[in-house]
Amino acid sequence: MNDATGKYAPLDIVKFIIPSLIGIALFMVPIKVNGEFTIPIAILSNWIQDLLGAYLPGIMAFIILITLIGTLITKIFQPKAIMNSPFFNNLFNVSGVWTAARVLGGIFAICTLFEIGPEAIWSENTGGLLLHDLLPVLFSVFLFAGLFLPLLLDFGLLEFFGTMFTKIMRPIFKLPGRSSIDCVASWLGDGTIGVLLTSKQYEDGYYTKREAAIIGTTFSVVSITFCLVVISQVNLGSMFVPFYATVTFSGLVAAIICPRIPPLSRKPNTYFLEQTQELDESIPKGHTSLSWGYVQAVEKAQTNRSVKKFFESGAKNILDMWMGVAPIVMALGTLALIIAEYTPIFKFLGLPFIPLLELMQVPEAKAASETLIVGFADMFLPSVIGASIESSMTRFIVACVSVTQLIYMSEVGGLLLGSKIPVSLKELFIIFLERTLITLPIIVLIAHIIF
Numbered sequence: 001m002n003d004a005t006g007k008y009a010p011l012d013i014v015k016f017i018i019p020s021l022i023g024i025a026l027f028m029v030p031i032k033v034n035g036e037f038t039i040p041i042a043i044l045s046n047w048i049q050d051l052l053g054a055y056l057p058g059i060m061a062f063i064i065l066i067t068l069i070g071t072l073i074t075k076i077f078q079p080k081a082i083m084n085s086p087f088f089n090n091l092f093n094v095s096g097v098w099t100a101a102r103v104l105g106g107i108f109a110i111c112t113l114f115e116i117g118p119e120a121i122w123s124e125n126t127g128g129l130l131l132h133d134l135l136p137v138l139f140s141v142f143l144f145a146g147l148f149l150p151l152l153l154d155f156g157l158l159e160f161f162g163t164m165f166t167k168i169m170r171p172i173f174k175l176p177g178r179s180s181i182d183c184v185a186s187w188l189g190d191g192t193i194g195v196l197l198t199s200k201q202y203e204d205g206y207y208t209k210r211e212a213a214i215i216g217t218t219f220s221v222v223s224i225t226f227c228l229v230v231i232s233q234v235n236l237g238s239m240f241v242p243f244y245a246t247v248t249f250s251g252l253v254a255a256i257i258c259p260r261i262p263p264l265s266r267k268p269n270t271y272f273l274e275q276t277q278e279l280d281e282s283i284p285k286g287h288t289s290l291s292w293g294y295v296q297a298v299e300k301a302q303t304n305r306s307v308k309k310f311f312e313s314g315a316k317n318i319l320d321m322w323m324g325v326a327p328i329v330m331a332l333g334t335l336a337l338i339i340a341e342y343t344p345i346f347k348f349l350g351l352p353f354i355p356l357l358e359l360m361q362v363p364e365a366k367a368a369s370e371t372l373i374v375g376f377a378d379m380f381l382p383s384v385i386g387a388s389i390e391s392s393m394t395r396f397i398v399a400c401v402s403v404t405q406l407i408y409m410s411e412v413g414g415l416l417l418g419s420k421i422p423v424s425l426k427e428l429f430i431i432f433l434e435r436t437l438i439t440l441p442i443i444v445l446i447a448h449i450i451f
Contacts, residue, residue: 008298016156016301023151026144027185027193041148041193045140056136061109063139064330067092067323068106071099087316091323098328105327108334126337129378130330134411138192138326145193146317152181153200154304154313156297163283163293173218174259175211183219191220191412196321199419202272209422210267214259216421217431220412221251222379222403230403233383234395239450243396246446247403250439254404257438263427272420328418329411332425336377336409349373360444363391371398372440376432379408393451397443404439407432 026040033043049056074082074092082088094102111117112127121127152158162178169175182197195216202212222230231243258264283292304310340346350369357365367389371382379402386398407413407428416423423431 007295008302012298012302015304016160016298019151019155019301019304020157020160020297023148023155023157026148027152041141041144044144045137048140048143049136052136056139057113057131060131060135060139060326060330061113063322064102064105064109064327067327068102070323071102075099087320091320101331102327104335105329105331108330109327112334120338120342121334123341125341127330127334129337130333134333135326135330138329138411139322141192142196142318142321142325145196146321147311147314149197149200149317150304150310150313152185152197153204154300154310156300157181158201158206159300160293160297163296164289167289173214173255175214176207178206179211179215179219182215183221191222191406192415194220195412195415195419195421196317199421200317203420205271205273208267208269208271210259210264210269212272212421213267213423213427214264216416216419217264217407217423217428218255218258220416221406227403230380230383230399233380234387234389234399236392236396236399239396242446242450243400246400246443249446250400250442251404251406253442254435254438258431258434261434263430267422325415325418329414332409332417333378333411333414336413340374340377340381346370346374346377356440357444360441361448362394362397362444364389364394368394368398372401372436375402375405375408376413376429377409379403379405379411393447396451397440397447400443400447401436401440404443405432405435407435 028039030039031043032038052059070082070088070092071094073079074089082092108121108127109131112122112131115122124132158178158181161181162176164177165180166177169177169180173179178201179198182194182201185193185197198207198212198215198220201207202209207215227244227247228237228240231237231240236243283289287295347370350371350373353369353372354365357368362368368386371386374385375382382398382402386395386402389395389398407416409428413428413432416428417425
C-alpha cells in the first residue's frame with residue numbers, strides 16, 4: 001500500500017476517498033429514524049414525497065406522456081436533434097414492442113389519473129396502486145439515487161472493493177467482485193437502486209449479459225424496511241428476526257443455484273458494448289488484492305475532473321430511469337394486477353402447489369397455494385391474501401416466500417424489463433418459478449423448526 005500511495009498526488013487520493021465515503025454514507029449506512037432503520041437516500045426520497053404529496057401521480061403521468069410523445073415523434077419524424085444525440089436517441093428510438101408498451105402505459109396513466117374508462121384499469125388495486133403508491137416512490141428514489149449514483153460508480157469504489165471480493169463473488173455466485181456493491185446497495189436500500197446500479201454498470205461495459213441478468217434477478221432484493229411491512233401485514237411483526245434470517249438464508253441458496261441453471265446459465269458472456277476483450281480480474285505480480293484495488297480506484301478517480309460532468313451524468317441517470325422505466329412499470333404492472341384482481345389465472349397456476357404443500361405438511365395448503373404465484377404480479381399481494389389464513393406457521397411461510405421470490409411485475413420485474421438488462425418476460429416468470437421451488441422447501445423446513 002505504501003508503494004502504491006507514493007505514486008499519486010494527495011488530491012487524487014482525496015478524489016477517491018471523499019466521494020466514495022459520501023456514496024457509502026448515502027446508499028449503505030443504515031440510520032435509525034423514528035424507531036426504524038433506513039438509509040439517507042430513502043430519507044431524502046420520503047422528504048420529496050411529503051413535499052410534493054398529491055402532485056406526484058400527476059407528475060408521473062406527465063412524464064409517461066412526454067415519453068410517449070417523444071417516442072412517437074422520433075419513430076414518425078426522426079428529427080435530427082434526437083437522432084444525432086446518443087442519449088436521446090437511445091431514450092426515444094426504441095423497438096416496436098417498447099413503443100406499444102409506452103402507448104399502453106400512457107393510456108393506463110391517463111385513465112387512472114382522471115378515473116375514466118373501465119374501473120378495472122384505474123381501481124385502487126390495479127392502476128391506482130401503481131400511479132398513486134408505487135410510481136411516486138420511484139420518482140423520488142430515482143431522483144436522488146440517479147443524481148448521486150456517480151459517487152458509487154465513478155470515483156473508484158467499485159474498483160477498490162471489486163478486486164478484494166472477486167475471490168468470493170466469482171466462485172460462489174459467478175459474478176465479478178464489483179457486483180458486491182450492487183448487492184449491498186439493494187439489500188440495505190431498495191431493489192430499485194440495485195436495478196439502476198446494475199443497468200448502468202452493464203451499459204458501461206463492466207458486466208456481461210449473463211452477469212447483469214444474474215445480478216438483476218438474484219440480488220435486487222427487497223429492503224429491510226419493506227420486509228418489516230410484509231411480516232407486519234400477516235400479523236407476525238414480533239417474529240421479524242427469525243423471518244429475516246430465514247429470508248436471507250433461503251435467498252442466498254437461490255443466489256447460488258439460479259445462476260447455474262437455465263435460463264441464466266444460458267445467457268451469453270458477451271458485453272453490451274460488444275467489446276471482445278474480457279475484463280481482467282487478475283492481480284499483477286507485486287500487488288496484493290488491497291494494493292491493486294487501491295491503484296485501480298485512484299486511477300478511476302483521476303478521470304473525474306469536472307463537477308459539471310458529475311451533475312450531467314446524474315441528470316441523465318434520472319431521465320433514463322424516469323422515462324425509460326415508468327411507462328413500462330405502468331403498462332406491465334397494471335396488466336399483471338388486472339389479471340391478479342379480476343381473473344382466476346393465478347389461483348389456477350397455484351393449484352399444482354397444493355400436493356407439494358400437503359406433502360410438506362403445511363397447514364391450510366389450498367389457501368397457501370393461492371398466494372404462491374400471485375406474487376409475480378405484486379410482492380405485497382401474497383401477504384394481503386395470506387393475512388386471512390389462521391395458521392401462524394402458514395402465514396410465516398407465505399411472507400417469507402413472497403420476499404424471496406424477488407421478481408414481481410409491479411416493481412422489480414417492470415424495472416428489469418424497462419432497463420437494458422437482457423431478460424424477457426418469459427425468462428422472468430421462469431426465474432420466479434425457480435426461486436419459488438428452491439426457497440419454498442427451505443422456508444417450510446425452518447418454519448417446522450420454529451413452530
